[in-house]
Amino acid sequence: MAQPADTARTVILTVDDDPGVSRAIARDLRRHYGAGYRIVRAESGESALEALRELKLRGDLVAVILADYRMPQMNGIEFLEQALGVYPGARRVLLTAYADTNAAIDAINVVDLDHYLLKPWDPPEEKLYPVLDDLLTAWRSSDYRPVPATKVVGHRWSARSSYVREFLARNQVPYRWYSSDEPEGRRLLEAAGADGQRLPLVVTPGGTVLVEPDAPELAAHVGLATTPTADFYDLVVIGGGPAGLGAAVYGASEGLRTVLVERSATGGQAGQSSRIENYLGFPDGVSGGQLTERARRQAGRFGAEILTAREVTGLEVNGAARVVRFSDGSAVAAQSVILATGVTYRQLRAPGCDDLTGRGVYYGSSLTEASSCQGEDVYIVGGANSAGQAAMYLARGAKSVTLLVRGESLRASMSYYLVQQIEEAPNITVRTRTEVEAAHGEGHLEQLTLRDVDSGATELVDAQWMFVFIGAAPLTDWLDGTVLRDEHGFILAGPDLTPDGRPPAEWELDRPPYHLETNIPGVFVAGDARARSAKRVASAVGEGAMAVMLVHRYLEQS
Ligand SMILES: Cc1cc2nc3c(=O)[nH]c(=O)nc-3n(C[C@H](O)[C@H](O)[C@H](O)COP(=O)(O)OP(=O)(O)OC[C@H]3O[C@@H](n4cnc5c(N)ncnc54)[C@H](O)[C@@H]3O)c2cc1C
Structure with a gap:
């Protein structure tokens, strides 16, 4: 018998509108796969889709979906088409009567069907299990591993999404980030019945959905204590x-x-x-x-x-x-x-910075945002050790890092070892006697006006990422x-x-x-x-x- 990658929460789902048939197939599945998989049974396309959405939110895996073809309201092909949107990696099997084989063959193209099984499937040892064993083996070798972590669906330039990511990261809560404009992000939004207007959407490992949560709400749902136990x-x-x-x-x-x-x-x-x-x-x-x-x-x-x-x-x-x-x-x-x-970090007072905070302008979030600025041009404001550390860290993935420093050189304000590392880094440039005069952008940072402190000359540069380390109060x-x-x-x-x-x-x-x-x-x-x-x-x-x-x-x- 095939063994699943993650036995506890991997599901085989079956849907058939005839309760007798539905129970019979679930019984046969349980007998052979019950030790390793959870068998979920539904009696209509709608209720099967609802079950899939719940499983999705909980982070469960669905390995195989078996759907009867002839069902009222939503036939098996229509159901599998929608199921594909929720679990694109699940293997899909259509159960048909002999008369429906043409429809099944058509479905191979429409829903990328993996197999069609003719009813009745007796004896299952010959007709059902060998097919499913093969499909389960194929599923296990694909890349649909469990994601037990908290899921965050948000937008790259949403300040609240950025805040939630940083909160989880700094509290060492494992999470997976999904951009709302990528397919898996859209699937999660759909499963949660959300239209994506209010982001981020957080799905806890238990399947609870939080929309634009604040820190206490988030903390309470991801297992961080928020209330004292004594007076x-x-x-x-x-x-x-x-x-x-x-x-x-x-x-x-x-x-x-x-x-x-x-x-x-x-x-x-x-x-x-x-x-x-x-x-x-x-x-x-x-x-x-x-x-x-x-x-x-x-x-x-x-x-x-x-x-x-x-x-x-x-x-x-x-x-x-x-x-x-x-x-x-x-x-x-x-x-x-x-x-x-x-x-706490001192805020940059230049016009535009307040509005763009969390949307390209960041205070101390370099660790959380680093993955988003891979291959990009990054500006860092500040000449002390914190700015230097951030420059070294971001330079690992960014195309270029420009350090904007008001003073004459880094040596007056930064530890010697960091100055040396920065001088040796090929993609870090230090611009001394330079300050940010303004930040510009619609919805997110797009440009910076830089000013030469001595001459007063200004320059407009394209910039999407700016990290500010100008001291603290x-x-x-x-x-x-x-x-x-x-x-x-x-x-x-x-x-x-x-x-x-x-x-x-x-x-x-x-x-x-x-x-x-x-x-x-x-x-x-x-x-x-x-x-x-x-x-x-x-x-x-x-x-x-x-x-x-x-x-x-x-x-x-x-
Ligand atoms: C990027 C960076 C790199 C650094 N690198 C080094 C280094 O290499 N070596 C070194 O020795 N030092 C380094 N430092 C300095 C060092 O981190 C600090 O000196 C140290 O963290 C100070 O510790 P603290 O506990 O006093 O304050 P903090 O670290 O500032 O912690 C204070 C905490 O109090 C919380 N808080 C504030 N107000 C409230 C409130 N009203 N209610 C509840 N909570 C509150 C804050 O959220 C915060 O978590 C670095 C600092 C930065 C920013």
């Missing part, structure tokens, strides 16, 4: 970059009931780095995604809860409790808090009125709160704030969000660990 914790960590993950690993491993809250995807900036070369213990470098995914699993193994797609918008003090409020108004309380909110406005920050929004802690040797005015304890402690006792800061921090992965992780040590000290004394 009160020892420690709430806000931010899931290296500092927050470090704090979660150390907090949970040292017995603190810990929850980490991340607004988009764990990994933070580091998760967007194609290669971190200077992190201790990785002599050959490590991708930021790999490093932070390991940290995430490590935190989970120690019992830290990790909530994704939850943005924190408020921090309140309620006696000994520190209350962390989410954007939907709900809250979670803890004895202590570590702020590890890092920094902390997003800490939500801490107004509670946590003290410097003039750029970076959070003040420890010695920075006591420049003249005295703690801030409202400080009520008879000790000064600990090293990473903010002006609110029990609320600490770690990583890039802290004023005068090192802006490195290693230091962020180190500060996360150190903040936990200070949380212990705080809890012992309170």
